[in-house]
Amino acid sequence: MADSSQTPAYSISAVARMLGISPSALRSWEERYGTVRPARSKGSQRQYSRAQVDQLLFVKGQLDDGVQLSQAFRLLAQQLEMGVQPAAAPVRPPSHPILILLAERDPYAAELEEYFLRTEGYDVRVALSAAEAERLLTEQSPEVVIVDLLISGNQGLDFCRRIRERGGIRVLAVAAMDLGDEALAAGAEAFLQKPLAPLQLVSTVKDLLGTSALARVGARMPAR
Amino acid sequence: MTARLPSGHERLDQILDGGLPANAINMIIGPPGSGKTILSQQYVFHNASPDRPAVYLSTVSEPFDKILRYAESLGFFDPAAVGKSVFYEDLGGALIANGLEGARASIDRILKGRRPAMLVIDSFKALRAFCSDEAQFRRFLHELASELSALAVSSFWVGEYEREEATQAPEFAVADAILALSLRRLNAREIRVLQVVKLRGSGFASGEHAYRVSSRGIDVFPRLADPTDLSAYAMGSERVSTGVAALDGLLGDGYWQGSSTVVAGPTGVGKTLLGLHFILGGAARGEPGIIASLQENESQLSRLAGGFGWSLHAPGVEVMSRSPVDIYIDEWVYELLDRVQKVGARRVLIDSLGDLSLAAGEELRFREWMYSLTQRFSRLGISPLMTLEIADLFEVRRLSEGAFSQLADNVVVLQYIRSRSEIRRAVTVLKTRASQHDIQIREFRISEEGIVLGEPLRDA
Numbered sequence: 197m198a199d200s201s202q203t204p205a206y207s208i209s210a211v212a213r214m215l216g217i218s219p220s221a222l223r224s225w226e227e228r229y230g231t232v233r234p235a236r237s238k239g240s241q242r243q244y245s246r247a248q249v250d251q252l253l254f255v256k257g258q259l260d261d262g263v264q265l266s267q268a269f270r271l272l273a274q275q276l277e278m279g280v281q282p283a284a285a286p287v288r289p290p291s292h293p294i295l296i297l298l299a300e301r302d303p304y305a306a307e308l309e310e311y312f313l314r315t316e317g318y319d320v321r322v323a324l325s326a327a328e329a330e331r332l333l334t335e336q337s338p339e340v341v342i343v344d345l346l347i348s349g350n351q352g353l354d355f356c357r358r359i360r361e362r363g364g365i366r367v368l369a370v371a372a373m374d375l376g377d378e379a380l381a382a383g384a385e386a387f388l389q390k391p392l393a394p395l396q397l398v399s400t401v402k403d404l405l406g407t408s409a410l411a412r413v414g415a416r417m418p419a420r
Numbered sequence: 421m422t423a424r425l426p427s428g429h430e431r432l433d434q435i436l437d438g439g440l441p442a443n444a445i446n447m448i449i450g451p452p453g454s455g456k457t458i459l460s461q462q463y464v465f466h467n468a469s470p471d472r473p474a475v476y477l478s479t480v481s482e483p484f485d486k487i488l489r490y491a492e493s494l495g496f497f498d499p500a501a502v503g504k505s506v507f508y509e510d511l512g513g514a515l516i517a518n519g520l521e522g523a524r525a526s527i528d529r530i531l532k533g534r535r536p537a538m539l540v541i542d543s544f545k546a547l548r549a550f551c552s553d554e555a556q557f558r559r560f561l562h563e564l565a566s567e568l569s570a571l572a573v574s575s576f577w578v579g580e581y582e583r584e585e586a587t588q589a590p591e592f593a594v595a596d597a598i599l600a601l602s603l604r605r606l607n608a609r610e611i612r613v614l615q616v617v618k619l620r621g622s623g624f625a626s627g628e629h630a631y632r633v634s635s636r637g638i639d640v641f642p643r644l645a646d647p648t649d650l651s652a653y654a655m656g657s658e659r660v661s662t663g664v665a666a667l668d669g670l671l672g673d674g675y676w677q678g679s680s681t682v683v684a685g686p687t688g689v690g691k692t693l694l695g696l697h698f699i700l701g702g703a704a705r706g707e708p709g710i711i712a713s714l715q716e717n718e719s720q721l722s723r724l725a726g727g728f729g730w731s732l733h734a735p736g737v738e739v740m741s742r743s744p745v746d747i748y749i750d751e752w753v754y755e756l757l758d759r760v761q762k763v764g765a766r767r768v769l770i771d772s773l774g775d776l777s778l779a780a781g782e783e784l785r786f787r788e789w790m791y792s793l794t795q796r797f798s799r800l801g802i803s804p805l806m807t808l809e810i811a812d813l814f815e816v817r818r819l820s821e822g823a824f825s826q827l828a829d830n831v832v833v834l835q836y837i838r839s840r841s842e843i844r845r846a847v848t849v850l851k852t853r854a855s856q857h858d859i860q861i862r863e864f865r866i867s868e869e870g871i872v873l874g875e876p877l878r879d880a
Contacts, residue, residue: 304563305570311532391443393572394535395471 200396201281203388204235204243204376206403210366210385211244214406215256222252229269231276239377243387247281249403254282293319294405297338299329299355300370301347305390309342312394313401326351330358338365340401344390345371345379356382366404422621425538425574427459428466428496431754432640435616435625440597443572444620445565447544447592449581450601454612455633457487458494459601460540460576462637465496467574468505472537475530477511479523481543481580484510495636507534511541519550520560527564531571538574544591545579558590565594586617596620604628606781611748614640630748641750646792660767660803663701664694666873667832670849670862675830677766678801679853680794682773682824684808685834689845690866691807692716694834695769696725697870698805702767703736709767711737712756714744714775715807728870738763744775749789752776757796765802772807773824790827814838829853837863837877846877 212219226233232251234242244252251272258268275282296318300306303324310320321336323329326348333341341359345352352369359365360383369379369387376387386400424439425446433439440446440463448456461476468474478484488508491497502508509530514522530536541547551557568575577591583600586592598617603610613628631640659674668674675681683691692715699709711732713721718741722732732739740759742752760768770776773790780786797804808824814836831850836843846861863874 302566302570304566308532308567308570312535391570391572393472393537396572 200393200399201247202245203396204237204245205388205400206244206246206249206386207380207384208234208242208244210404211249211252213385214249214403215252217256225252225255225265225269229266229273231269231273237377237380238374239381241377241380243376243380246399246403250282251276293317294340295319295321295336295338296401297329297332297336297341298322299326299341299343299347299352300324301344305344305392308394309392309397312398316398316402318401326355329355333359333362340366340368340404342368342370342397342401343384345369345375346373353378353382356384359383368400368404425463425467427463429462429638429640431642432614432638435614435629435640435642436597436619437622437624440574440599441619441621442574444596445568445575445577445594446597446599447577447579447581447595448599448601449579449583449586449617451582451603452580454601454603455631455638456578456580456601457482457490457542458633459599459638460542460578461491461494462496463576464506464538464540465498465501467538468501470505473505473507473534474538474540475507475509475534475536476540477509477527477530477542479541479543479546480512480515480549481546484508484512487542493635507536515547515550520547520556523547523550524560524563528567531567531573536573538576539568540576540578542576542578543580544577545581561590561594583615583617592618601631609746614638630750632748632751639751641748641754644750644753644789644792644796646795660707661701661705662694663697663699664871664873666862667694667847667849667871670847670860670873671830671852675803675852677803678798679803679829680797680827681803681805681830681832682808682828683805683832683834684810686810686812686836689834689836690864690871691809691834692721692724692771693728693866694832694871695771695805695807696721696728696730699737699767699769700725700730700734703734706736707766708736708738708763709769710740710756710759710763710765711769711771712740712742712752713769713771714742714747715771717741717743728868730870736763738765744779747775747779749776749780749786752779753789753793760800760802768797768802768804770804770806772809774809777824787824787827790824794827794829834864837861844877847873 208219208222212222232248234244234248237243255268255272258271259265296313298306298309298320300309306322306324310322313320321332323332343352343355356367356369359367367384369384370390370392372390374389379387385404388400423442425442426433426439448460450456464474464476478487511523511526514526548557583602586598592598597619600615600617602613604613612631614631615628616624625642627643627645629640629643631638658677660677661668661674683694685691699711702709718739721739725732738759740756777786780789830852833848833850835846837846845864847864848861860876862876864871865874
């Protein structure tokens with residue numbers, strides 16, 4: 197079966213944020229070295245897998261250590277040739293519970309997703325309709341919103357756009373259909389097709405929060 | 421295409437157009453002893469990993485310990501995986517204590533706790549006994565299916581269902597794929613057959629596919645039934661010698677490469693001998709050949725060939741001898757096709773069609789099989805020569821097994837001719853596709869060098 201670490205999920209802006217570099221730098225790395233080539237969606241949007249994020253984090257780590265860019269990519273290529281996948285960068289545990297809003301149309305999926313997220317220490321609010329999700333978004337100010345795009349008769353995309361207008365909130369879109377293009381265009385930073393594997397769900401949320409955890413100092417604290 | 425779950429058995433995955441759907445509800449049904457538990461464990465051990473573990477739940481028809489005890493004797497069973505990537509658990513206790521509610525709660529606990537990528541419930545059918553009415557069972561099914569569908573988990577519901585139940589029982593409507601294992605009576609023997617009853621979102625090889633069960637697991641032989649592909653059916657532009665010079669002349673310089681030939685005749689008339697001419701003559705020209713015999717074993721064939729000063733150990737000659745007893749035609753044909761590929765065979769002698777036809781059990785099935793085989797050979801540019809025994813000893817007036825000869829490009833009839841006090845042998849080329857040939861009855865004799873053609877019989 198497919199290894200979920202290879203599943204294309206993240207938008208270029210999400211990866212750029214995780215690495216702390218610009219999307220244009222990412223595009224130029226891809227063009228110059230070709231070592232990390234994200235999958236292209238039907239609409240030709242870049243979608244990076246978790247494994248590729250780790251590869252780019254490896255390069256970034258080398259750069260931070262003073263290694264030249266071309267040398268960093270050469271080291272990465274050597275590792276990949278030997279079949280070595282750079283290890284996932286450690287995520288610093290958050291200093292406070294992070295609030296996740298789960299806007300999910302399927303009550304069975306909602307119950308399971310909430311369970312898996314809570315066991316990871318996240319605080320979770322569940323909305324089973326778009327209207328409820330809007331209300332919780334305003335009242336609770338979550339850091340991450342997981343949106344089933346098919347919620348309340350396909351209102352998920354509109355919901356994503358409204359979250360983008362607010363700014364500063366990570367959006368993970370999910371759907372039973374492949375709506376990755378639409379999701380990324382509507383402002384989601386990652387898309388996963390359902391059904392979700394618990395590990396994949398949790399690690400994607402962690403990735404989206406990764407840099408925000410590192411850059412938390414001085415960041416906006418959720419209003420509770 | 422939806423993601424697939426491979427079985428680890430190439431031919432089974434071929435039948436399923438790549439595998440069962442992953443993250444779906446798959447049912448494996450069949451009578452006791454048909455190999456359902458073995459097949460589901462094949463899937464488990466092939467796919468489970470510590471990151472993507474499998475949970476095998478026994479219910480009440482197969483005691484937990486028994487499943488484990490028998491599983492241990494299977495070749496693919498990996499004791500090191502148990503407790504790391506494969507977990508066996510008992511659902512029977514929860515079922516007996518709290519009925520379907522208890523089972524649901526246990527499954528929910530397992531899905532959350534173990535986070536399996538695969539979940540087997542064996543036997544699923546046994547769950548039915550724990551519901552007081554149909555509505556309760558349907559509610560249970562709905563909840564279970566909803567929970568399983570919300571997660572990336574491939575589940576297997578295993579049960580002793582009859583094929584007929586697949587159209588009525590509600591669990592079948594919920595399932596994304598249904599594999600039915602059954603025993604089929606063919607004359608005095610039974611063969612095991614696997615059939616895909618349902619496979620959502622994908623095509624599959626229809627019909628019944630024979631399989632065997634051994635300690636290695638289930639071994640399936642997809643029903644050889646190639647779709648008609650007229651474009652691919654093209655005889656080569658070269659001729660292949662029959663191995664008998666004078667007979668080549670009768671055929672207009674031998675057979676077309678890739679064409680199929682039936683040599684029909686009564687017992688002892690020289691069909692196998694003509695086949696040996698074909699294979700050994702080809703090998704001498706650098707065209708490897710296989711003698712696929714169901715009539716004689718290798719030493720009998722060696723003796724026959726040795727009588728003419730020939731050796732079956734000559735380069736480019738391969739013998740595949742099998743007893744016709746308890747043979748599965750599709751198992752046999754995959755072995756033949758494997759051998760053909762291995763030795764790069766250009767010629768194949770099949771001795772005889774009658775044995776294979778009996779093994780097939782049904783004429784229609786056999787015709788389909790033979791059609792597919794000759795088409796495959798044709799596409800590969802391989803020329804098969806197939807013997808066919810006919811009942812008439814003298815004066816063959818018609819080929820009762822006409823269907824077989826219709827499927828062949830060339831038909832050569834060998835027969836006995838009564839002539840006053842002696843019996844002579846004669847050969848006639850009844851049909852050659854796409855070439856001119858002489859319809860003569862030519863006498864032939866079996867000499868020290870094999871078959872030697874004589875003069876045409878004008879008034880036999």
